[in-house]
Amino acid sequence: MDPKRSRNSPDSPESTRFPDEVLERVLSLLRSHKDRSSVSLVCKDWYNAERWTRTHVFIGNCYSVSPEIVSGRFPAIRSVTLKGKPRFSDFNLVPENWGADIHQWLVVFAEKYPFLEELRLKRMTVTDESLEFLATSFSNFRAISLLSCDGFSTDGLAAIATHCKNLTELDIQENDMEDNGGGWLSCFPENFTSLEVLNFASQQGDVSFDALERLVARCKSLRVLKVDKYVKLEQLHRLLVQSPQLTDLGTGNFQQELTPRQFAELESAFRNCKNLHTLSGLWDATSLYFPVLYSACGSLTFLNLSYAALQSGDLVKLLPHCPNLRRLWVLDTVEDKGLEAIGSSCPLLAELRVFPADPFDLDINHGVTESGFIAVSCGCPKLHYVLYFCRQMTNAAVATIVQNCPDFTHFRLCIMNPRQPDYLTGEPMDEAFGAVVKTCTKLQRLAISGLLTDLTFEYIGKYAKNLETLSVAFAGSSDWGMQCVLRGCAKLRKLEIRDSPFGNAALLSGLAKYESMRSLWMSACNVTMNACRILAREKPRLNVEVMKDDETDSRVDKVYVYRSVAGPRRDAPPFVLTL
Amino acid sequence: MEKPMSYESEDHLNLKATELRLGLPGRDESDKQSSPSARNNKRASPEMEGVLYAENEEQDCTPPPKAQVVGWPPVRSYRKNCFQPKKIEADASGVYVKVSMDGAPYLRKIDLNVYKSYPELLKALENMFKCTIGVYSERDGYDGSDYAPIYEDKDGDWMLVGDVPWDMFSTSCKRMRIMKGSEAKGLGCL
Numbered sequence: 001m002d003p004k005r006s007r008n009s010p011d012s013p014e015s016t017r018f019p020d021e022v023l024e025r026v027l028s029l030l031r032s033h034k035d036r037s038s039v040s041l042v043c044k045d046w047y048n049a050e051r052w053t054r055t056h057v058f059i060g061n062c063y064s065v066s067p068e069i070v071s072g073r074f075p076a077i078r079s080v081t082l083k084g085k086p087r088f089s090d091f092n093l094v095p096e097n098w099g100a101d102i103h104q105w106l107v108v109f110a111e112k113y114p115f116l117e118e119l120r121l122k123r124m125t126v127t128d129e130s131l132e133f134l135a136t137s138f139s140n141f142r143a144i145s146l147l148s149c150d151g152f153s154t155d156g157l158a159a160i161a162t163h164c165k166n167l168t169e170l171d172i173q174e175n176d177m178e179d180n181g182g183g184w185l186s187c188f189p190e191n192f193t194s195l196e197v198l199n200f201a202s203q204q205g206d207v208s209f210d211a212l213e214r215l216v217a218r219c220k221s222l223r224v225l226k227v228d229k230y231v232k233l234e235q236l237h238r239l240l241v242q243s244p245q246l247t248d249l250g251t252g253n254f255q256q257e258l259t260p261r262q263f264a265e266l267e268s269a270f271r272n273c274k275n276l277h278t279l280s281g282l283w284d285a286t287s288l289y290f291p292v293l294y295s296a297c298g299s300l301t302f303l304n305l306s307y308a309a310l311q312s313g314d315l316v317k318l319l320p321h322c323p324n325l326r327r328l329w330v331l332d333t334v335e336d337k338g339l340e341a342i343g344s345s346c347p348l349l350a351e352l353r354v355f356p357a358d359p360f361d362l363d364i365n366h367g368v369t370e371s372g373f374i375a376v377s378c379g380c381p382k383l384h385y386v387l388y389f390c391r392q393m394t395n396a397a398v399a400t401i402v403q404n405c406p407d408f409t410h411f412r413l414c415i416m417n418p419r420q421p422d423y424l425t426g427e428p429m430d431e432a433f434g435a436v437v438k439t440c441t442k443l444q445r446l447a448i449s450g451l452l453t454d455l456t457f458e459y460i461g462k463y464a465k466n467l468e469t470l471s472v473a474f475a476g477s478s479d480w481g482m483q484c485v486l487r488g489c490a491k492l493r494k495l496e497i498r499d500s501p502f503g504n505a506a507l508l509s510g511l512a513k514y515e516s517m518r519s520l521w522m523s524a525c526n527v528t529m530n531a532c533r534i535l536a537r538e539k540p541r542l543n544v545e546v547m548k549d550d551e552t553d554s555r556v557d558k559v560y561v562y563r564s565v566a567g568p569r570r571d572a573p574p575f576v577l578t579l
Numbered sequence: 580m581e582k583p584m585s586y587e588s589e590d591h592l593n594l595k596a597t598e599l600r601l602g603l604p605g606r607d608e609s610d611k612q613s614s615p616s617a618r619n620n621k622r623a624s625p626e627m628e629g630v631l632y633a634e635n636e637e638q639d640c641t642p643p644p645k646a647q648v649v650g651w652p653p654v655r656s657y658r659k660n661c662f663q664p665k666k667i668e669a670d671a672s673g674v675y676v677k678v679s680m681d682g683a684p685y686l687r688k689i690d691l692n693v694y695k696s697y698p699e700l701l702k703a704l705e706n707m708f709k710c711t712i713g714v715y716s717e718r719d720g721y722d723g724s725d726y727a728p729i730y731e732d733k734d735g736d737w738m739l740v741g742d743v744p745w746d747m748f749s750t751s752c753k754r755m756r757i758m759k760g761s762e763a764k765g766l767g768c769l
Contacts (some may be wrong), residue, residue, distance in 0.1 A: 091650030150657070174657045202657060257732065257743060288747060306658070344761060359652045359659065389652060416652045499648070555683065 020049060028053040034195035039145035052076060059083070062100055062124065063543065065107035066566040075345045079118035079143075082146040084135055084523045086469075086560055088121055088496055090148060093558070094525055095547070097213025097573050099409035100149075101125045103133070104571075108444055108474075109136040118143040125149065131156030131276045135163035143169035143197070153178030154203070161187035164186035169197035182207030182230075186475070188215055195219040199226040201281060204232045217242040229283040231306075232557050234262055240269035249276040254285035254308065263292065273296040287314035297321040306355045311335035327351040332389060339372030343379025351385035352376060356416065359389070370397035377404035383440075385410040392423040393450060398432035418474040418499070421451040428452055434459035434488075437467075447471035457481030461488025472497040482506035486513050496521040504531035507559070511535065519562035528554045535561065536579035544579045674749065680708045680726075680757040691749045697741055704728060708757060713739035725760045 084100025231252025429450035452475035461484035503526035713724030
């Protein structure tokens, strides 16, 4: 399909113009959407060449643009990535039926991009009807990925399986998905063999195992297989025997009484998986069955143990077999001793996430502390991404940690008790985050917690020059804090704040800045309707959306501000006021 | 809806009593702080109230934690749902299983958590039922003894005590039976 395009700029002399065909050929090699954005700003010729050659579009906020505008500018799109709700919707801070419904996008795409191949959605609402529409409207459709989405059930998956003859990827992660049975797997036709990625780990019920086994057996290009926790160990064995070429495996339930023969067979099946670099699932795993994995662990670079409530002893046994780990996710049941084991066994570790097994238990005898974090930082100098949930922390510990690992790009520390000070000195945690921003000059993402005054924000504004995403909760003393950040962090794109004493002066100090950002979220702060109205009036290219519980209170409960070329939302529910 | 209401006021009390705050003098912080959280608890959407209070119910009658605020700690609901039902730590309440003995008029109950190994368990059973169970061997089971201990596992099958590692046994054993030697011999032949 090569539609006629008008060659423009007829007044430029031929000899100095770069031939369109060459320009387009060169630009078609560009993959990064940031590079493409830059290219499109050079001049009209380049803008046009870029728009004709773009095949993948990334839309970080589905309301910043409309499907009509997108399809008007980019005629040749084959792959779309869309993100919807604000991130705090993951934690129930955004009410039901807020929006971000994919359907209208699909309707426009069906007309403008009939050859669409890939759709990747995050935090969008997707109904079964939409999935059926998708499956039947795009004959070339190949890949669908749904992360943190809601609104659909396994019936929608059945529609995809039934109609998408060339499907290579079905990736359903961490969604709020209704379970209407595992029959959808049987909907893949018997002659269907193209699947490369199959992830249904978040399903909450049984699947038809026979159908799954036959599917895996006939899809010889399958490289990613992540099953749900209802698939048993002996079933896993049968799947592995059919797919030793896997690079990415998510096991089902890892606890089942096996006979010695079954144990040996499973171990042999894992031994045959010579290309495994990612392992996850492992529900209910105990160290009892780790030995079946050892032969496959040598090549692992990513190990996700966050669904297995392991003790420190279990990690001590497992980790020496995984010397090539770059990314590791664990539960805090491993405690500091487990983290020490990480520090001593994983010298190449670049990313660590420690999730709380019991987030609502404030008993400080459980979980990990600052010592564990220090131990990891000592043994893993390449650490650049950390997500750490803990119940106690000190300023001194964090200072030590960033001394050991100055290359942090993502530092997300969650001290689970709101406004908790340094537990040894009783002081605020300002110096901790001060140390982070002063030392880690490459820092792009920061999440702060603990007792924090405006000083933390002064530090952030002064030192965090590469910061793009900042998450704030229960922090700060006055408007000054937020003002420091808005003034100082030139590269800030996403700012999300909850339960902090920032008010109108703070909100309005960012007037000039918000158009250069993707979005601002403030909830349970001290912002009033008046300030929101002023913001909306002064900046017509921003959408200022307010959610208020109480009619009589002038304060807003939640305000969501984002730049948009599509104007105000037309699908806002009654509880969202667009000013 | 009395339960949620009393929970709300308890929450306020705790917050005020235990909060450490730094703020400019002269500002009435307490009012400003409590109303946002009050509005947090007054959720517009009934579904989210469900989330907050459902989590309370799962706390099992322990007093509500100090500050259980909506959406905090920031753990995705998907991840929380995976863990609420399971408590991995050894329960203080113990793992009690029924033990029946052929010919005995009534059953007994024992706490498997009290024992750390098979010899301990078998000795306790011998004491409790005044019988001889003898020594386990992989090949012959309890051959040669008057009695053999068997247990019902999670799948509903009757298994010989001693075949699997202790930890696996103690977590999968649902009930036990002390079988007469004569019957047990039949078991050993399988």
